[in-house]
Amino acid sequence: MGAIxxxxxxxxxxxxGKRLWNQDxxxxxxxxxxxxxxxxxxxxxxxxxxxxxxxFECDRxxxxxxxxxxxxxxxxxxxxxxxxxxxxxxxxxxxYYEGFxxxxxxxxxxxxxDSKEKQEYQKDITLLxxxxxxxxxxxxxxxxxxxxxxxxxxxxxxxxxxxxxIKNLRSExxxxxxxxxxxxxxxxx
Numbered sequence: 001m002g003a004i005x006x007x008x009x010x011x012x013x014x015x016x017g018k019r020l021w022n023q024d025x026x027x028x029x030x031x032x033x034x035x036x037x038x039x040x041x042x043x044x045x046x047x048x049x050x051x052x053x054x055x056f057e058c059d060r061x062x063x064x065x066x067x068x069x070x071x072x073x074x075x076x077x078x079x080x081x082x083x084x085x086x087x088x089x090x091x092x093x094x095x096y097y098e099g100f101x102x103x104x105x106x107x108x109x110x111x112x113x114d115s116k117e118k119q120e121y122q123k124d125i126t127l128l129x130x131x132x133x134x135x136x137x138x139x140x141x142x143x144x145x146x147x148x149x150x151x152x153x154x155x156x157x158x159x160x161x162x163x164x165x166i167k168n169l170r171s172e173x174x175x176x177x178x179x180x181x182x183x184x185x186x187x188x189x
Contacts, residue, residue, distance in 0.1 A: 025165045027132060028101030028144040029071055030152040072100055074139050082131050085124035090131065101144060102135070104128070112178045121173050129166045133159060 072092065079090060093103045112118045135141045136158045143158040145151035153161055177185070 025104075025161065026101050026144045026146055027104075027135065027141050027158075027162075028095065029068060029099040029140075030142050030144070068099055071140060075100075075135060075141065078135065078139060079131075082134070083127065084131065085127040087121055087124045088128050090128075102132075102141070108173065108176070110176065111182050112176055114178050114180070118173065118176070118178065122170060125166060125169055125173065128169075129162065132162050136162065 075092060079092075084090065087107050089105045091103045091105075092100050094100050108121065112121070136143075136155060141158075142155070143153040143161045145153075
């Protein structure tokens with residue numbers, strides 16, 4: 001039996017204390033420790049350490065931490081340079097035991113001022129998708145299923161889950177009314 005290592009990002013809209021909808025996805029690092037020595041490149045790294053140090057004082061945990069830290073630095077650098085959505089923020093959160101995951105937050109209102117504002121949020125969803133897909137395809141993050149037994153999607157499945165997440169997010173933003181529609185509906189009632 002394992003233990004929960006990662007949290008999840010919950011994107012929701014609150015209308016006077018009532019949660020309208022909830023979308024969650026966890027994108028994080030499959031820790032290097034979950035790969036075999038061959039898959040992770042540990043054997044090659046160990047040989048380089050022997051050549052550099054002439055000693056054998058390194059173990060797998062040294063390598064795992066070094067690799068995971070390197071990936072985290074790449075993600076931080078990418079997030080600093082990438083064009084980020086205005087209405088969504090992405091931050092890195094450390095896993096309880098190892099690794100990290102992305103925390104995605106939003107400022108989606110319960111009702112939009114007008115259709116132009118709604119379109120801005122839809123454009124931001126496109127930008128959010130671009131950022132997340134780049135992190136999966138180019139840096140090696142994946143969709144994580146936190147729980148007692150951690151599950152990690154392969155790249156193809158991770159992209160599929162991201163697409164489904166974005167589709168649902170778009171649908172939910174489309175379902176939020178503008179003030180004019182909201183006022184008309186409530187005046188008639």
